[in-house]
Amino acid sequence: MSLAEDPWSFIVIADPHIAETFASKNETHPWYQLSFQKHLSTVKRIKEFFGGELVLIPGDTNGGKWDTRSFARDKLGNASLTPEEAVLIASHGCYGTLRKIFAEGGYHQILVALGDHELGGNGWNPGSSKHSALHAYREGFQLELNRNENGDFLYNQPIENAPSRPFGTPHENTSYALQYKNVLFVTIDCFHDKGYVFQDRSNGLGGEGSVTNTVEGKHLEWFERVLKQARDMESIKHIVVQAHIPIFQPVRKVGSSGQFFDMGEKSEFWKVMETYNVDIYLAGEVHATTVSKRTSSNLLQVVSRGNQFNNFLGFSVTDDSIQIKAFNEIATHHQNVNKTYTEFGELTVVKTDAETKIEATGILELLSIDKALIRYDFERTFALNSRQVIGMGDKHNLLHTQKMIRGVSSKKSMRNKGSLGQQYDAQVANIEFVPGRRGERAGRFTELSRFSVFARGPHGAGNLVSYNIWIKTAEKNSEMIIVHYGHVWGDLVNGRSSKDFHTLTLDNGNPTLYIDADSKLIPVKSRQLNDNKWHHISVSMSRKSCLLSEVLMYVDGNKIDTFVPNNDKHIFHITSGSMSLAGFGYTSNFEELFPHMKPFVGVLDEFLMFGVPVVDQLRW
Secondary structure, three states: OOOOOOOEEEEEOOOOOOOOHHHHOOOOOHHHHHHHHHHHHHHHHHHHHOOOOOEEEOOOOOOOOOOOHHHHHHHOOOOOOOHHHHHHHHHHHHHHHHHHHHHHOOOOOEEEOOOOHHHOOOOEOOOOHHHHOHHHHHHHHHHHHOEOOOOOEOOOOOEOOEOOOOOOOOOOOOOEEEEEOOEEEEEOOOEEEOOOOOEEOOOOEEOOEOEEEOOOHHHHHHHHHHHHHHOOOOOOOEEEEEOOOOOOOOOOEOOOOOOOOOOHHHOHHHHHHHHOOOOEEEEOOOOOOEEEOOOOOOOEEEEOOOHHHOEEEEEEEEOOEEEEEEEEEOOOOOOOOOOOEEEEEEEEEEEOOOOEEEEEEEOOOEOOOOOOOEEEOOOOOEEHHHOOOOOOOOOOOOOOOOEEEOOEEEOEEEOOOOOOHHHHOEEEEOOEEEEOOOOOEEEEEOOOOEEEEEEEOOOOEOOOOEEEEEEEOOOOOOEEEEEEEEOOOOOOOOOOOOOEOEEEEEEOOEEEEEEEOOEEEEEOOOOOOOOOOOEEEEEEOOOOOOEHHHOEEEEOOEEOOEEOOOOOOEOOEOOOOEEEEOOOOOOOOHHHHOOOEEEOOEEEEEEEEEOOOHHHHOOO
């Protein structure tokens, strides 16, 4: 018989990032008190507004980076501390206070998955203080969050004949299973240290030093054993798994490093979840909300945002249903001031003996990768503050009336009509509407025009991307930017990245694709697309992690022969980049890397981006 005959509820707050102050400030410090009361007040408001018996947090409760000498000296006031000592001191203040905030707010049980910030923040290079402190990061985390005041582990109850945690692995104190009423919750620490720098460009794996995101070996064996036992238990009606990293790609991203799970939905971890009919996989990391599933199973990946408590998910559970509501804070000024939430998505799973029925609306609608992810039609623009791009605000304003883009003020937006939705609305400036090629209008660009997307991605590592765009220009003797995706953080000239950008240019009429300064794809036969006539350009990765030379290029519907003069390599996109049309947008110092390039001057119409090869969706 089920342990929950009556409906009950819980909440999910991914990536709250609220507890950093407590890592270095004690209760006597005024900042501690201000931060404590602010966050306690918000937790109480969430409890009053939605309720919920427990809280799941899929990682990133803080800022981390506690292993540095500057943190020990400037924040803890003791430069003689070892990285390990500093991490344990910071963990005590940070996680101990986090538990206290939720307990006083009415949530006495919080299940927290390890995120990258709980491990100092990505990446992890062997020999660094961060890498040497990995054990201390885990130790401080589990001592404060997974044990009681007597030091006893909180989640020791076996799942039938399966132990509640993976003994004998580095994850034995940070991965665990807990049955609460009629739901089995499995919390996973998916950070795996290989001990050496790992980046497999040919398969799109790794890229964050020695630590990568996967579940394998004894850790995976334990996980499968737990799920197998759970599916034989009459009292367990649903299985919910949480870890920090999204598995199914693409997902919406904003203000995030965009880490990913090795092998994605082809990983053994995902396959095991499908085999044992896991209902929901919860993740965070990307600071945005996306729901995905494969057509071959009913396993839902629910990636969500909880930054500074301005978003959260509310779950309501019965024996045969799960209802999820997504809530967003409404405010035009400082976040958390009015503590007013509105529902902006709903998903319901109803399970019967015959079938599982899934219905969803709003931000929780299942993402379709069979349609265009992004579509800009150039028909009209809107006031920037007429539709919120969640995460584009700051601590002072959740809804901007203007954004600065490379020295130009943008007060307008162009709506994304693709499946990624309003998160990928573009911020635009100085675009004149003229008669179009696809619809009534197109956009005329000058060097002072701007067309930039604040959201991150949808590119990432080896994930397949493709796109189409209409262009018309008469500009000669110049190389102009048409479509750009690149690094937002870091110095590209003095600190070259191991991850690629993606920049399509028109080099005196000839389409050219760069993935770094030394790797470009060009037509075998030079083209003259700067003849003041409409031309349609399509660019498509032929497969996941393909070589640059395997990228397909079409002009006016015809595939053209291309080649890579030197440094052909497998594509591994930066995971935290930003996209723009006709310029470098929000990205880093690309002008220093390519001083000869300039913004596109001419007319653009209908841009489409896909997560499948573009040849299947060719429009010209």
